[in-house]
Every structure is written in structure tokens, then in C-alpha cells.
Amino acid sequence: MVIVMAPTATPDNIDTIVDLVATAGGEAYVTRGVSRTIIGLVGDVQQFETLDLRAMPGVSDVLRISAPYKLVSRENHPSRSMVSVRGVPIGGDNVTVIAGPCAVETPEQTLAAAQMARAAGAALLRGGAYKPRTSPYAFQGLGESGLKILADVREETGLPIVTEVVDPADVELVAGYADMLQIGTRNAQNFALLQAAGEAGRPVMLKRGMNATIEEWLMAAEYIAQRGNLDIVLCERGIRTFEKATRNTLDISAVPVAQNLSHLPVIVDPSHSGGKRDLVLPLSRAAIAVGADGIIVDVHPAPETALCDGPQALVGEDIEALADLAASLTALMGRTLTPAPEPVAAGV
Amino acid sequence: MVIVMAPTATPDNIDTIVDLVATAGGEAYVTRGVSRTIIGLVGDVQQFETLDLRAMPGVSDVLRISAPYKLVSRENHPSRSMVSVRGVPIGGDNVTVIAGPCAVETPEQTLAAAQMARAAGAALLRGGAYKPRTSPYAFQGLGESGLKILADVREETGLPIVTEVVDPADVELVAGYADMLQIGTRNAQNFALLQAAGEAGRPVMLKRGMNATIEEWLMAAEYIAQRGNLDIVLCERGIRTFEKATRNTLDISAVPVAQNLSHLPVIVDPSHSGGKRDLVLPLSRAAIAVGADGIIVDVHPAPETALCDGPQALVGEDIEALADLAASLTALMGRTLTPAPEPVAAGV
Amino acid sequence: MVIVMAPTATPDNIDTIVDLVATAGGEAYVTRGVSRTIIGLVGDVQQFETLDLRAMPGVSDVLRISAPYKLVSRENHPSRSMVSVRGVPIGGDNVTVIAGPCAVETPEQTLAAAQMARAAGAALLRGGAYKPRTSPYAFQGLGESGLKILADVREETGLPIVTEVVDPADVELVAGYADMLQIGTRNAQNFALLQAAGEAGRPVMLKRGMNATIEEWLMAAEYIAQRGNLDIVLCERGIRTFEKATRNTLDISAVPVAQNLSHLPVIVDPSHSGGKRDLVLPLSRAAIAVGADGIIVDVHPAPETALCDGPQALVGEDIEALADLAASLTALMGRTLTPAPEPVAAGV
Amino acid sequence: MVIVMAPTATPDNIDTIVDLVATAGGEAYVTRGVSRTIIGLVGDVQQFETLDLRAMPGVSDVLRISAPYKLVSRENHPSRSMVSVRGVPIGGDNVTVIAGPCAVETPEQTLAAAQMARAAGAALLRGGAYKPRTSPYAFQGLGESGLKILADVREETGLPIVTEVVDPADVELVAGYADMLQIGTRNAQNFALLQAAGEAGRPVMLKRGMNATIEEWLMAAEYIAQRGNLDIVLCERGIRTFEKATRNTLDISAVPVAQNLSHLPVIVDPSHSGGKRDLVLPLSRAAIAVGADGIIVDVHPAPETALCDGPQALVGEDIEALADLAASLTALMGRTLTPAPEPVAAGV
Incomplete structure (x- = not known):
């Protein structure tokens, strides 16, 4: 599962996600890019889904993708870029x-x-x-x-x-x-x-x-x-x-x-x-x-x-x-x- | 060197070629197809050239081709078939x-x-x-x-x-x-x-x-x-x-x-x-x-x-x-x- | 499923197998080799198993093999030949x-x-x-x-x-x-x-x-x-x-x-x-x-x-x-x- | 051509080589390693050979090698390392x-x-x-x-x-x-x-x-x-x-x-x-x-x-x-x- 943060997300928004994931028994890998931050989750996907992460402040998208590549996959992004x-x-x-x-x-x-x-x-x-x-x-x-x-x-x-x-x-x-x-x-x-x-x-x-x-x-x-x-x-x-x-x-x-x-x-x-x-x-x-x-x-x-x-x-x-x-x-x-x-x- | 016989070439025409090649110290491999006969020559190409094979009765073409394939090569047949x-x-x-x-x-x-x-x-x-x-x-x-x-x-x-x-x-x-x-x-x-x-x-x-x-x-x-x-x-x-x-x-x-x-x-x-x-x-x-x-x-x-x-x-x-x-x-x-x-x- | 007939199997033995398979809704492909005959069965394997083919006269072996190759597979023939x-x-x-x-x-x-x-x-x-x-x-x-x-x-x-x-x-x-x-x-x-x-x-x-x-x-x-x-x-x-x-x-x-x-x-x-x-x-x-x-x-x-x-x-x-x-x-x-x-x- | 300098070669030794090569119309690429310096020559090899580079101070070896790799080639180094x-x-x-x-x-x-x-x-x-x-x-x-x-x-x-x-x-x-x-x-x-x-x-x-x-x-x-x-x-x-x-x-x-x-x-x-x-x-x-x-x-x-x-x-x-x-x-x-x-x- 991958969380794409909005460009406007604050460091606090990110920390909150990381903490939430930890309480659900998972691990969150934070990658800070130039224009947005991406958080990769490792752990029990079903547990994560109970967290309603999509509704959290600063979250732009939550991707649950089966392909080994996620952000570049068309699975979650059907229109061509x-x-x-x-x-x-x-x-x-x-x-x-x-x-x-x-x-x-x-x-x-x-x-x-x-x-x-x-x-x-x-x-x-x-x-x-x-x-x-x-x-x-x-x-x-x-x-x-x-x-x-x-x-x-x-x-x-x-x-x-x-x-x-x-x-x-x-x-x-x-x-x-x-x-x-x-x-x-x-x-x-x-x-x-x-x-x-x-x-x-x-x-x-x-x-x-x-x-x-x-x-x-x-x-x-x-x-x-x-x-x-x-x-x-x-x-x-x-x-x-x-x-x-x-x-x-x-x-x-x-x-x-x-x-x-x-x-x-x-x-x-x-x-x-x-x-x-x-x-x-x-x-x-x-x-x-x-x-x-x-x-x-x-x-x-x-x-x-x-x-x-x-x-x-x-x-x-x-x-x-x-x-x-x-x-x-x-x-x-x-x-x-x-x-x-x-x-x-x-x-x- | 490959000799392509004309469709009208007779068995005698072919035998004559084979004999000529032998006198020049070479070997001739005769392949009789449905519509034409092809004779492949193995031996000294310069010697063969002295024979003026192209002028022999029944000969349609004499190919001296450097590619390992000869009859299908474009080298001797520039127009496309x-x-x-x-x-x-x-x-x-x-x-x-x-x-x-x-x-x-x-x-x-x-x-x-x-x-x-x-x-x-x-x-x-x-x-x-x-x-x-x-x-x-x-x-x-x-x-x-x-x-x-x-x-x-x-x-x-x-x-x-x-x-x-x-x-x-x-x-x-x-x-x-x-x-x-x-x-x-x-x-x-x-x-x-x-x-x-x-x-x-x-x-x-x-x-x-x-x-x-x-x-x-x-x-x-x-x-x-x-x-x-x-x-x-x-x-x-x-x-x-x-x-x-x-x-x-x-x-x-x-x-x-x-x-x-x-x-x-x-x-x-x-x-x-x-x-x-x-x-x-x-x-x-x-x-x-x-x-x-x-x-x-x-x-x-x-x-x-x-x-x-x-x-x-x-x-x-x-x-x-x-x-x-x-x-x-x-x-x-x-x-x-x-x-x-x-x-x-x-x-x- | 493949049936290997014994070298001593008679043509009648083979015909019996083919008929049995047909009654079970399957098809039998008979391959007669020099020393033995092999019968490949195409159809419903579970149905074939009810036929007890192994007990039929002239049958040497019945192979149920998951590999795409069967007779040469080690699955049914663990010792090396x-x-x-x-x-x-x-x-x-x-x-x-x-x-x-x-x-x-x-x-x-x-x-x-x-x-x-x-x-x-x-x-x-x-x-x-x-x-x-x-x-x-x-x-x-x-x-x-x-x-x-x-x-x-x-x-x-x-x-x-x-x-x-x-x-x-x-x-x-x-x-x-x-x-x-x-x-x-x-x-x-x-x-x-x-x-x-x-x-x-x-x-x-x-x-x-x-x-x-x-x-x-x-x-x-x-x-x-x-x-x-x-x-x-x-x-x-x-x-x-x-x-x-x-x-x-x-x-x-x-x-x-x-x-x-x-x-x-x-x-x-x-x-x-x-x-x-x-x-x-x-x-x-x-x-x-x-x-x-x-x-x-x-x-x-x-x-x-x-x-x-x-x-x-x-x-x-x-x-x-x-x-x-x-x-x-x-x-x-x-x-x-x-x-x-x-x-x-x-x-x- | 590649010149391998001795570990004891001085910067002056190297400069001398570079200048010599330039006077012969060539270019010298100097690569300073931890333990030795290597000079690659690009230009007219026959001209370089008139320079007697092997006799210059600080030169350990001069390799004239036809393989595209030179220093690792066995051509100039027959014993195995x-x-x-x-x-x-x-x-x-x-x-x-x-x-x-x-x-x-x-x-x-x-x-x-x-x-x-x-x-x-x-x-x-x-x-x-x-x-x-x-x-x-x-x-x-x-x-x-x-x-x-x-x-x-x-x-x-x-x-x-x-x-x-x-x-x-x-x-x-x-x-x-x-x-x-x-x-x-x-x-x-x-x-x-x-x-x-x-x-x-x-x-x-x-x-x-x-x-x-x-x-x-x-x-x-x-x-x-x-x-x-x-x-x-x-x-x-x-x-x-x-x-x-x-x-x-x-x-x-x-x-x-x-x-x-x-x-x-x-x-x-x-x-x-x-x-x-x-x-x-x-x-x-x-x-x-x-x-x-x-x-x-x-x-x-x-x-x-x-x-x-x-x-x-x-x-x-x-x-x-x-x-x-x-x-x-x-x-x-x-x-x-x-x-x-x-x-x-x-x-x-």
C-alpha cells in the first residue's frame, strides 16, 4: 500500500500517518520528493484499511496495487500521462x-x-x-x-x-x-x-x-x-x-x-x-x-x-x-x- | 560460383558443363529442380572464369557471389521479386x-x-x-x-x-x-x-x-x-x-x-x-x-x-x-x- | 493419463481399453511402438479412474502425471535409467x-x-x-x-x-x-x-x-x-x-x-x-x-x-x-x- | 599505447611525458591512481615509438596492446595474477x-x-x-x-x-x-x-x-x-x-x-x-x-x-x-x- 501525500501536506500530517501505521502493527517508509512525499506501508493490508487513511489530513491518494510497481502502474491511473x-x-x-x-x-x-x-x-x-x-x-x-x-x-x-x-x-x-x-x-x-x-x-x-x-x-x-x-x-x-x-x-x-x-x-x-x-x-x-x-x-x-x-x-x-x-x-x-x-x- | 541453367537446357548441356569444370580441376554439384537445374561449382574460381561458361548452350546465368547465400541474394538480383x-x-x-x-x-x-x-x-x-x-x-x-x-x-x-x-x-x-x-x-x-x-x-x-x-x-x-x-x-x-x-x-x-x-x-x-x-x-x-x-x-x-x-x-x-x-x-x-x-x- | 501396455499385450487387449475409455466419454490415442504400445487418454481423469484400468489384461502401467512430459518424467520413475x-x-x-x-x-x-x-x-x-x-x-x-x-x-x-x-x-x-x-x-x-x-x-x-x-x-x-x-x-x-x-x-x-x-x-x-x-x-x-x-x-x-x-x-x-x-x-x-x-x- | 609510471615517479616525470607526447602530435590522458599513475596516449603510435618513452625517468612500463582492454589483458602480462x-x-x-x-x-x-x-x-x-x-x-x-x-x-x-x-x-x-x-x-x-x-x-x-x-x-x-x-x-x-x-x-x-x-x-x-x-x-x-x-x-x-x-x-x-x-x-x-x-x- 502506498500513500501519496498532497503537495501541501505538513510534516505533522506525515508524522501522524507514520504513527497510525505503527499502532496497526505496520511499518511506514517515508520518501520525501521535491514536490510531494510518498509513504510506503509494509504489513497487514487489511489492518491498514481499518485506519481510513484516505480521510487523514494531507493525504492525496491511497493506492492498493497488486503490480510490483505501483506509482507508475496504470492499474490505479487508467488515463495516460x-x-x-x-x-x-x-x-x-x-x-x-x-x-x-x-x-x-x-x-x-x-x-x-x-x-x-x-x-x-x-x-x-x-x-x-x-x-x-x-x-x-x-x-x-x-x-x-x-x-x-x-x-x-x-x-x-x-x-x-x-x-x-x-x-x-x-x-x-x-x-x-x-x-x-x-x-x-x-x-x-x-x-x-x-x-x-x-x-x-x-x-x-x-x-x-x-x-x-x-x-x-x-x-x-x-x-x-x-x-x-x-x-x-x-x-x-x-x-x-x-x-x-x-x-x-x-x-x-x-x-x-x-x-x-x-x-x-x-x-x-x-x-x-x-x-x-x-x-x-x-x-x-x-x-x-x-x-x-x-x-x-x-x-x-x-x-x-x-x-x-x-x-x-x-x-x-x-x-x-x-x-x-x-x-x-x-x-x-x-x-x-x-x-x-x-x-x-x-x-x- | 553457381550456374543457373535455362528451363530449356538439355541433359547434354548439363553434362558438358560438368565435364568442363572437371577439366579445370573443379567439382560440379548438379541440383535438378522442377523448372530449372542449378550447378554449384567448387574449386578455383579464376580457373573457372577462363572457361567462358556464360556462353555455353543452356546456360541462363553465371553467378559469382560473395554472400554465403547466392540465389536469394540481392547482390546479383537488385530488383525485388x-x-x-x-x-x-x-x-x-x-x-x-x-x-x-x-x-x-x-x-x-x-x-x-x-x-x-x-x-x-x-x-x-x-x-x-x-x-x-x-x-x-x-x-x-x-x-x-x-x-x-x-x-x-x-x-x-x-x-x-x-x-x-x-x-x-x-x-x-x-x-x-x-x-x-x-x-x-x-x-x-x-x-x-x-x-x-x-x-x-x-x-x-x-x-x-x-x-x-x-x-x-x-x-x-x-x-x-x-x-x-x-x-x-x-x-x-x-x-x-x-x-x-x-x-x-x-x-x-x-x-x-x-x-x-x-x-x-x-x-x-x-x-x-x-x-x-x-x-x-x-x-x-x-x-x-x-x-x-x-x-x-x-x-x-x-x-x-x-x-x-x-x-x-x-x-x-x-x-x-x-x-x-x-x-x-x-x-x-x-x-x-x-x-x-x-x-x-x-x-x- | 497414459497407459503403458505390456510387451505381451494382444490387439484385443488394446481394443478393450479403447472401448472402455470411449464408454467413459474419453478418447484414446494408440501409439504402437516396436516393443510396446502406449495409449494416451484425453478426457475426464476422475471418470477414467473408476474404470480400474490397471487391472485390465495386457496393462503394464497406468501413469497419472502432472508434468507435460510423462513417460520421460522422473515423477513416476524415481530411479535413473x-x-x-x-x-x-x-x-x-x-x-x-x-x-x-x-x-x-x-x-x-x-x-x-x-x-x-x-x-x-x-x-x-x-x-x-x-x-x-x-x-x-x-x-x-x-x-x-x-x-x-x-x-x-x-x-x-x-x-x-x-x-x-x-x-x-x-x-x-x-x-x-x-x-x-x-x-x-x-x-x-x-x-x-x-x-x-x-x-x-x-x-x-x-x-x-x-x-x-x-x-x-x-x-x-x-x-x-x-x-x-x-x-x-x-x-x-x-x-x-x-x-x-x-x-x-x-x-x-x-x-x-x-x-x-x-x-x-x-x-x-x-x-x-x-x-x-x-x-x-x-x-x-x-x-x-x-x-x-x-x-x-x-x-x-x-x-x-x-x-x-x-x-x-x-x-x-x-x-x-x-x-x-x-x-x-x-x-x-x-x-x-x-x-x-x-x-x-x-x-x- | 599506455604508459605505466613507477610508484616513485614524480609529477615532473609525468609532465615531461605529457609534453613529449604533445610535441609528437599526440594527446596524453593522465590517470592518477592510489599507487601509480597511468598515461594513455592517443595518436600516431609509430611517432610515439621514436620517443623511446621506456627510457624516460619514472616510467615503469610501456604497453602497446591490440586488445581493447590493455592493463588487464594477458597479452602483455602472460603470468596469471x-x-x-x-x-x-x-x-x-x-x-x-x-x-x-x-x-x-x-x-x-x-x-x-x-x-x-x-x-x-x-x-x-x-x-x-x-x-x-x-x-x-x-x-x-x-x-x-x-x-x-x-x-x-x-x-x-x-x-x-x-x-x-x-x-x-x-x-x-x-x-x-x-x-x-x-x-x-x-x-x-x-x-x-x-x-x-x-x-x-x-x-x-x-x-x-x-x-x-x-x-x-x-x-x-x-x-x-x-x-x-x-x-x-x-x-x-x-x-x-x-x-x-x-x-x-x-x-x-x-x-x-x-x-x-x-x-x-x-x-x-x-x-x-x-x-x-x-x-x-x-x-x-x-x-x-x-x-x-x-x-x-x-x-x-x-x-x-x-x-x-x-x-x-x-x-x-x-x-x-x-x-x-x-x-x-x-x-x-x-x-x-x-x-x-x-x-x-x-x-x-
Whole structure:
């Protein structure tokens, strides 16, 4: 059983709940998030129900949920959620395109990629300043100077920023620049990082672990939610299988399955799943047609010299094609393609 | 090196080639198919090239191909193939819907399912009379009496028949009734069966093995082709992974990858991959949007009493939705939805 | 419910059972094997129990088993089985080594490999005359002339023969030469072949499918058993995973798991699982130590010119090491290393 | 190219190298570890070779290595390493048993488990105070109070402590109590944690990621090594596959493969791979027989009430069996079973 406190709940309200639960022979785990506090109860559920907790001051909701994940489950929240990233919606009736370079390399490369992103129909800019790389000898990202480049490009293009964070110690710094934090596939069970992201006051895009079951993915989202942050977008990016013709195997079925189990928006990364430029457009079409709430795509002005994942970045001739397919398929699905904000919006 | 003989080549033409190859220090493996003979050469390719084999009587083509599969490779056959099933096309600009019950149970059930198939936009009827089942205690199909039911239903509805064969000894019998033979996922490396199907004089739908790499799938098709039958349609039906939320993991990327490597048409089975009714429509949309040449879908008039795979069969309310999505997505892709033949055609 | 008839049961005895079951509203599936008949009942088990079938003439056993596999389950057969291959035991307290070349190439190569096998401590000779190959252009085996070579080498060395069969149509021919039939990993769900092997009157070694769960493996064995042949040896040979450093991933845990679920002996193939010569001895040690009932190992007098799987064949210097480790580990496990029969025995 | 500086190298020595590399058109990445500094060179290797870096003051070694991992590769370090954990060796001729409870729950439970560990032949005590759990609602460990319990039990039993760390921010605290840090399977690509562990001044046991290839596992070890810590023990603990009869699939072949590629010791966790008590002893035998440098085993005085992974913990009757098999198999392999230190040693 989980108690979601109202944003206006006082410390006294919380203490009262904890005491009540103790008198009923249970234990209460209090998780204080940025905007709300969540109390998880362990013990005899039937006993708890006699307490009429829903009527207590400061209580917003009492969830009795059988799924192992509770706050992100659709069981208790049948309508699908919409997450707002500096005013840009993901979820609901919207289909949102996110695009940008895998890694921020220079101001010029990032600005050029952002302009490509906008031309491709994107409403959000992705770009990595902290890169988790399999090899310690590979380019690890520019760090804070990369974040500054992203902020400058946001200023110029109006596109809010999605960027990855890999170390709990960096979350506060990254959240100071980013409009949305990304948790990557290698950190899908890095619980300290998930919890830190849950407290950062920014929406989070949670990539599925390349070996994570859908249930484990939702449990990872629950770690973020439990810290008071329900502004989570799930991102399917391919799983690891025996097939080697593609970098990963895009689990396209995971989109409707996760949407049935959870109220969170679900988007698809066709670039990292296929790992090849010529698969990005077909997989983008599949993603929107299956019902995904958006896609996140690599673009790069000069993929042949990219420091990271050049072979999968879209280039000049693909950009218009992506914009076209996103527009036509979104319309066919009866949804709205999220427009990019105007540059002036970035100055707000 | 592979020599494809013309349909009009004589036994003497073939013997001449074999002798020539022997004089050049090589070995020639002759495979006599129904409509053409194929000669595989093993030995020193440069030596063979001095023979000018392409100019010999009866030779249609000489292929020097680096891929491990040769006849099905796109390397030497850049245009994509079209397969005709009793006049119904698969491949080219067409998107073809195949539908029907997983297993033929009774004449009434099969006819009702065929009418559902037609209403769903299908141009071909699927239905199994020989079922490969994991358990020897499960329903194994009606055998020849099932084939007769299918033939009667073809007569009545005009839909050509696609049906599975599981034993090389049954190929001739099944080919006597069927318009297209299906090789199932469990027989994806049953080479005796593949070879028998290659000689049956019927087009073949080859399902991907649930553990087959795309290369192994194409090699299996090569076994059929090598016996002189190039009327092969590849069918992606999901692979086995760690994820258990779906019956198999639909490898949607396999469609463009296989289409790039091979000239054969590639279709998708959204029913067996997802294993759940509510995934069939989303996965059908993804399949057509990714560029598949068709889909094969389970329908059943009474899934709750189906002897095989009821939980994944579409029912009443889904049929119109399938017809609608197939029509609208096919149009968006700039392709043509293959119309169903009229009943009178079945009497030919 | 499964009824196992006595070898002495008459056709009348069987008909009586079938009629009785029908009067109780059930259906009886009769499977006539070489040495016994098995009757599977489908219907209301409680109703069947009122029939007192165990007391009927000709009935040897009545099994009411909850596992999906019944005849091979340990549930009703707690003691572990021993299979005899022309007098050579596999199972029970024995550890049996099988060795030989992957493929029979020439009489000289086969004889040399058989002598290596004997020196390595093997009591049975393996060697393939029919090879299932991923590519139709790869060496497919010598066919019957390969079987004749094996029979000659048996005569000379005294080692009984284990050889693969890949086509149901070949089973009778192969069984005419072989002492044990092998079903390979690609045919693990080739049900027609399994059933034919079940009727061949020879013990069968059933390799696990490279993508088969342990349950599916036991179900495949049940197909053989259902045709009246319980002389089955299971062989773990590696499964397909994401790891590419080895040819397959040897699932060493499958040995104790299968031994707990089934009474059949379980052996290990360290050659095909690792795919590399230098892994064969370590994996052989692991197999005997985990409790396997034997190992099957590739040896070849000249691996560098082998037509099949040379890189994994043991050579000169490894042979004595294999004999030593088999002897010492078998002793440590409190078991007996099966001795090779003397050549004269082959003349029987 | 990687330059390993001597422990006695001065900052000036390092600066000189960096400047030299720059003049040759390259870049030098300096990683200062606790005991030594490592300089990675990126650029033209042939140019670097003209610099005669090996002769420069403060340089211990210059490695030119083709493997993607360098410091942990066996290419440049053919003899196998031995790691010392508070005087207890892992690697070399030793086979070392590590045992203890999955999670530290109470002083009494931990002490009882430590006594079981000692009786089972263990020389090191494992026990988790920080537990990474899939569910945020599961027991997450006692934290620092768990570390204190471990330290007290070390005092009483003499067994050095191996314990997991999950957050880079906790590394220093945990290293203050632990004799060896454990990085768990979910953190196998948590690079911030790997780097923090590389600087903690304690040996590290690095579990293989459940989806990590052997190459990725060694790359993760390289992250630790690059920070100056080569006291790393690799632990195979099962990978994720389609098979569900076991918790994970123990990749027993990974032991010899990793030992061939890397000089680091490799041990096996039979408890987490199988996930069932009755598989622990067979898999422990397989591990020692395949050549592992040790095993790490769950034991618990009362598994039925364990807060974590009770079903796989060995209990009373298994303890002596484990001690016996470890002794006899270690002897058979010609190795030495590492004895447990005496309690008084713990007071040092």
C-alpha cells in the first residue's frame, strides 16, 4: 500500500500517518520528493484499511496495487500521462520528435545539428555531454562545457534540452542546465542515480536496459517516482539478443505492452536500436505506427567525423524525409505532431 | 560460383558443363529442380572464369557471389521479386494480407474464418492441417481431411490456400491441395523438408526460425532455391529472447535488413510474435509501416474454443479495424493492397 | 493419463481399453511402438479412474502425471535409467565417453579417429555420415558409404557406432548400420524425425535444440518415448545466447536440472558448445564434475584438413589428457568409467 | 599505447611525458591512481615509438596492446595474477572459497553465517550491507550499521570481509570497513562506480553483468585498472538467456575464456547463477573442475526467513559437503585450497 501525500501536506500530517501505521502493527517508509512525499506501508493490508487513511489530513491518494510497481502502474491511473518539458508536451494525443547529436563536440556542430533537428520536425534537442562508454579509452564527453554549449544552442534555437547524466554526483549540475534528464541503458539499474534523478526537479527520460524485462524497466521508473517525480518518459531502445545484423533488437511490441501496464508515455529510439542510418526511417515509421508517443533520433552535420555513433546519424537528405513521415503518420494515427517552440521561448 | 541453367537446357548441356569444370580441376554439384537445374561449382574460381561458361548452350546465368547465400541474394538480383500464389501477388508494389485460423478444425469453422479473412482484407487463406506441436499430447491437426476442408473453402470463397507441411513425406500430398506451402519456425533448419519443398512446384512461405539469425534464414531459403524454386516468401514471426511479456520478440528490423540482403518478399506474422490479441493490430501497423510486403494474421470465429492459439486470434470487432488500417497504411506507403480474387476464380 | 501396455499385450487387449475409455466419454490415442504400445487418454481423469484400468489384461502401467512430459518424467520413475548401446551402458553409475570425428571422410581417417577415441577412453565411436549444414554448399556427408565405413571400423576396433540421422526417410537405412541414432540440435523439434526414431528399434541420443528450453527438450524426448522407445540419452550441447566468444553457451546447469526432472541419462558435448579445442578439456572436467553421465568429444587425426568443425577436434597431445581426466574425475565422483568393448565383440 | 609510471615517479616525470607526447602530435590522458599513475596516449603510435618513452625517468612500463582492454589483458602480462585480500590470496595456485549471507540482517545471523562459512572451507566472508534490489519496496540493506556488524564478525572469526558498494558516494565509507569491495552485476557498466572503486585502495571483485559479453566485462575491469588498481578479481555469476529453469545461465566456459584473455583471477558464483539450493554443490564442483580460482557461495543459518535470496542459500547439511568437495577437487586439480586465517589475524 502506498500513500501519496498532497503537495501541501505538513510534516505533522506525515508524522501522524507514520504513527497510525505503527499502532496497526505496520511499518511506514517515508520518501520525501521535491514536490510531494510518498509513504510506503509494509504489513497487514487489511489492518491498514481499518485506519481510513484516505480521510487523514494531507493525504492525496491511497493506492492498493497488486503490480510490483505501483506509482507508475496504470492499474490505479487508467488515463495516460502527459509530461511537459519546458512547455513541450510528451504523451497524451501528441507525437513528439526529439533529435540531435549523440555527443556534443563543438558549438558549431551542436548548432548545426539543432538546426537539422528542427528541420526534421523535432521539438526537443538531444545531445550528450557525459557519455557512458564501454571503453575507458573512448571519448567520454565534454562535461560541463558541453552543457554550456547546449544552453547556448537552446537560446539560439528555442529547443529545450534533453541530456544524459551518468553519476549521481552530477545530477544537480546537469539539472541546472537541462530541461530533461536522460538515464541511459547502462544505468537502468543504477538505483542511486535513479533516486537522485527522482529528486532533481526535472522530467526524466528513462531508457530501457538492454537486458531489462519490461517489468524491470517499470520497476526502475518506480525508483524515480518513489522520490516524488512522476514526470517520467519511457524509451525503448532495443534489447540484446543473438541477432548481430543490428546493433540491438528493437522490441517494438514493448511499446503497446508498456502502455498497457503503465500510464507513462513511451517513446522509441530507432537510431541506437538499429545502429545503421538506413534503418532509422523505417524504424521511425514502425514506432509511430505502433502507437509510440514519440521518437528520439540521432542527427549529425558530419557523421563521418562524429566522435560517437556516426554510422547511425541521419544526414542531409534524410532530414526532410523524417519530417514528412512524422507528419503523415501522426495524422494517420489521429494524433498531433508537437511543434517546436519558437526561439524567443528559450529566453524565458 | 553457381550456374543457373535455362528451363530449356538439355541433359547434354548439363553434362558438358560438368565435364568442363572437371577439366579445370573443379567439382560440379548438379541440383535438378522442377523448372530449372542449378550447378554449384567448387574449386578455383579464376580457373573457372577462363572457361567462358556464360556462353555455353543452356546456360541462363553465371553467378559469382560473395554472400554465403547466392540465389536469394540481392547482390546479383537488385530488383525485388514478386511471387504469385494462384494469381495473387506477394511482393513488388503490393501489400498482401493473409488470414485464417491457426488450425483447420471443422468445415464450418474454416468457412467462417475464411469469410472473416476476406472481410479483414485478406487475399489468401491460411489454415493448418498438419500442426507441429511441442507436446505429443496436443492436437496435431486433421491431416488430409483438413486439406480437403481447405480446398472446399477455397472453392466457396475464392481465396487461395497457404498451409503448413511438416514432413518431407507429406510434401507431395500437401502440394496437391495447397497453393502455397508453409515451412514453420521449428523446421527452419529441417533441410530434408526444405529440399522437398524446393521440388514441389509450389511457392513456399518460409518462417524464420525462432533462434535463426537473418543469415541462417536466408541460407534456409537458399536450400529451397537450390532445388530450382525461387518462389519464396520470407516471414518474420518473432525470435526467442529473455523477454516474457510477449510470446516471442517481433524483430521488426529484420524486415528492412532482409529486404536489403535478399530480393525475396518479406512479410510479418503479428499473431505468433506477440501471442496476444491486443497486440495484433499495433504490430500489423508497425509491419506495414516498416515496409513489409504483407502480414499473416490469425482469425477465428470462436477463439475461446480454438484447438490452437486461440488467445492471439482476432475476433469480430477487430476485423474491420484490420481492413481499415491495412488500406490506409498501404496507401500512405504508396503501395497497393492486394485485392481478394473472386470466388469464381477458384473454380478454374 | 497414459497407459503403458505390456510387451505381451494382444490387439484385443488394446481394443478393450479403447472401448472402455470411449464408454467413459474419453478418447484414446494408440501409439504402437516396436516393443510396446502406449495409449494416451484425453478426457475426464476422475471418470477414467473408476474404470480400474490397471487391472485390465495386457496393462503394464497406468501413469497419472502432472508434468507435460510423462513417460520421460522422473515423477513416476524415481530411479535413473540406464541405456545399453550394443552392450555398452550409459547412465546408472557409469560415466561413458563417446568420441570420434565430426564427419566420416575416408576409411583411413575414420579408423585413425576411432583409435584416438579408444586411446582417449571412449567406449563408443561417433561419426557423421549425414551432416545437417547451415549452407547448402557445405559438405553434406558421405551418406550410406559413410555408414559402411563406420561399420568396417566397428568391426576392426570393437567400438559400437553413434551416428546422426536427419531425414525420417533415412531412419531405417541408418538404423541398419548404427548402434545408436543421434538426433541433432537443428532437428530438436522435427517431430516426424523424432517419431521415426522412436520406432527404429535403436537407442537414441537426443541433442538439445540450441534454442530449446529444458522443458521443450524433454517434450521432444517424449515424442520418441511415445512411440515405444524409452532408450533415450539426452545430450546438452550449448544454447544460443548473446555471447560470441564461444560457439554456443554450454548450459552446465541443465545437467542436474534435467536429471532431476527426468530419469533419462544426460551427457555433455564440450566440443560443439565451446567450438574451440582449448576449451574441450576444461569443459569435459566441468561436465563430469557436475554429474553428467558421459561426454561426447570430437577427435580427428588431422583437424586442419577436416571437412567439418576441425577447430574444435582434439589432437594427439590432448588424447592422453582426456583419458586421464575422465579416469580421475569419474573415480572422484564415485562412479565407473565405462570400458571399451574388445574388438571381437564387434563380430557378434 | 599506455604508459605505466613507477610508484616513485614524480609529477615532473609525468609532465615531461605529457609534453613529449604533445610535441609528437599526440594527446596524453593522465590517470592518477592510489599507487601509480597511468598515461594513455592517443595518436600516431609509430611517432610515439621514436620517443623511446621506456627510457624516460619514472616510467615503469610501456604497453602497446591490440586488445581493447590493455592493463588487464594477458597479452602483455602472460603470468596469471594473484590478489591479496588482507593476506588471503585469490589466484595463482590457490582455490579460494568465499561464503556468507546474501544480506547482513543481524549480528547473530551474520556471526552464525560466518561460522558456517568457515566450516564450509571459506577463507573470506561475504555479506551485503548495501543491496541493489529490482524493487524499491524490497529490503535495501542495513547500510553502515551492516558494515559495523561485518567488522565485528571479522574480529570474532578472523575472516576478512567482501561487501558490495552501489553508489560512488559510499565507496570511501565502505572501503573504511571492507577488505574487498564487490561491484554487482547491475553496476557492471556503472562507470562512475568502477572509477571510484579503482581509487579506493582496496581489491575489487567485479561481477560480470548479466548481459555483458566477456569483452565488456574486461573493459569494465579496465576502468578500475586505469585508476591505478590492478587488484581485481573477476566473478562469473550467470548470464540472462531464454532458459527459465534456472535464475541465470551459468556461463562456465567464461572461466577459461577470461583466464586466456586476462591475467586476473576468475571465480564463480554458483548461488546466484542457479538460484536454487540443490544446484549449488554440482555447480561448485563444475567451477573448480573447469579451473576457476575460487567460488563465492551463499550460506544462511535460517534461509526460510532470509530477507534476500533464501532459496539459494546452503544450510546445515550442505556445509560439510561443500568443504569436502572443495578439498578433494582442489587436490585433483593440483592446486591449494586457501586456508581461513585465524581469528587473531583479524585484530591486526
